[in-house]
Amino acid sequence: MAPADYGLRVPVTVGPTAMVHYQGVRYAMPAKACGLPATLPLYPDRVRIVCAGGKHDVEHPRVPAIGTISYLTGQRAQQLAAVYSERKRLYYMRERLVELGPIGEAYVTELVHQRPHTWKGCIARLFDVLEAMGDARCRVVLDRPLRPTAPPLPAAALPAVAPPAVAPPDLDEMLKRLALPTIRRLHAELAVRAEAEGMGYRAYLDIMVAEEIAHRAETRLRRAVRAAQFPALRTIDDFNFTFQSALRRQMLGSYLGVECVTDGRSAIFSGPTGTGKTHLVIAIAYRALQHGYDARFVSADVLIGELSHAARLGSLDAALAPYLHPHVLVLDEIGYLAHADDAANVLCRVVNERYLRQLPILVTTNKPLAAWGHVLHDGDLAEAMIDRLLERGAHFEMRGRSYRTRHLKETDGDTTADA
Incomplete structure (x- = not known):
């Protein structure tokens, strides 16, 4: 092996800003590598930084062309x-x-x-x-x-400036x-x-x-926001994590990045009404739009009703298409209203097709997951859907009082309950 092909291996750590510091130079790493131990093979003209068993393997010039910081294409974004x-x-x-x-x-x-x-x-x-x-x-x-920002000078004050060429x-x-x-x-x-x-x-x-x-x-x-058909635009910065103490923003980290789509990460948000479930799924979908993807919002009752009607007419495949193409599908309020008898059949088609394509679904429900079989009239299919949603996803249980009625005193609720 030639000396130029041998890299001196140096132990390093990826810092909290996704940077590796070595000999006065900062080398950028993917954001997901923050805090991980790494190895830096050092060559005469370049460095490699390897961590997480080779999952993150980045190569930089040993000396940046200008300054003391080296980025690769897309790392800043x-x-x-x-x-x-x-x-x-x-x-x-x-x-x-x-x-x-x-x-x-x-x-x-x-x-x-x-x-x-x-x-x-x-x-x-x-x-x-x-x-x-x-x-x-x-x-x-x-x-x-x-x-x-001051108003431009009059033309007389700029005698040396030639007029622009006529386009x-x-x-x-x-x-x-x-x-x-x-x-x-x-x-x-x-x-x-x-x-x-x-x-x-x-x-x-x-x-x-x-x-x-x-x-x-x-x-x-x-245009993407209009096409998504959100009932109202919600962002993650608007969500009150102090009021909803069952969830921390850090728990949603991967859902706010491109990994939500690239890794096909679905999620189920369950809990009582007013705990912020719909706010969060819209905020996650909006963040996907900001990353360049598309999304679609639909209530479970509307989706099931539309697909059930199409199944009776023999046009189910055509009716499925609008819900299979978007990168992110938001399925709101499973269990809030009574669903049709074939709810599990048509809904399982959507879940299974998107699962095979590794496209995420963000679901909200006010029912425990164990009750989905009763809600959708088929326990086996309900279990199969939950299994597919959570294989690459997560279940977030929301708790606490309704945010909409936060202005009411707790004693008002106690008095009503006693009455």
């Missing part, structure tokens, strides 16, 4: 997905921009001072640019003066045909700014493309 609160996510994105070096630090500092009310949104968009274009091209975008008369039409509405809307305004600031062609193009990417991401998310 994976780590950001594991950050829960919006405040911490903002801090994470800002720190990744500062890590670009003096250019990033100076730009972020100027941005915060010049735009105290809007800098947070700018940070998120710059982070998208960093992920989409990489470190080097992002430095090109940041290596320019920040446009002040070809068919440019708007071409951008329209290419379905680039954001570039079509902003290119003329940015052309004037590029002339005034001496912006290079590459920086101009980078900004235009980044704006288009950000706009498309926002549009896709809005």
Whole structure:
């Protein structure tokens, strides 16, 4: 074996920020490797970091091209997905921009001072640019003066600035045909700014493309929320974990990341009414939409009624399709209403087909799992469905008083009970 092929093995630990520190350099690891012991084989030109029996095996250049931090493609986005609160996510994105070096630090500092009310949104968009274009091209975008928020100077105050070139008369039409509405809307305004600031062609193009990417991401998310048919939009940050003490946010960690879909992790949330079951399944499904997946919400009564009717007409396969294609299916309120006699038959088709495709189902119910056989009129099929849902999933039992009636005094309930 040549000396260059032999790696000196060094024991290390993946830190709480998914970083491995060695000889003054920080190497990024997947977020799921946080806190794990690892081995670092050291080569002349690169390092490997291996942990969890080879489940996480990452290779970095031994010395980063710029700075003292090495990321691989997509690692920043994976780590950001594991950050829960919006405040911490903002801090994470800002720190990744500062890590670009003096250019990033100076730009972020100027941005915060010049735009105290809007800098947070700018940070998120710059982070998208960093992920989409990489470190080097992002430095090109940041290596320019920040446009002040003050009104622009009159033309007379800028005698040395030549007027922008007139765009070809068919440019708007071409951008329209290419379905680039954001570039079509902003290119003329940015052309004037590029002339005034001496912006290079590459920086101009980078900004235009980044704006288009950000706009498309926002549009896709809005459309996905409408298609999901949520009764109301709920997020995990809005959930009161203090009131619902039976559950901690950390227990939902894997369900808030891409693993919910990639690993096909289903979940059953059971408990009394008002304990936050529907809020949580919508929040998990919404987080999947943010990760680029799609979802569908439906109440158990509507689903069973629709499929039962289709089965009687001989069109069950066609009726199943809308519930088999979405990456995440939210099935709400099993057992709240009386279900049809063939409820277990049609519902088992949905559960089994999605189980075979490794697509998750998020279920809420006010009945104990042991009572599903009575609720669905078939104990064997109910047991088979629970078995498939929990093979790669989890059961969360919600307890406590209803959040909707939290404003009522507990003594009111005692008085009513005694009456």
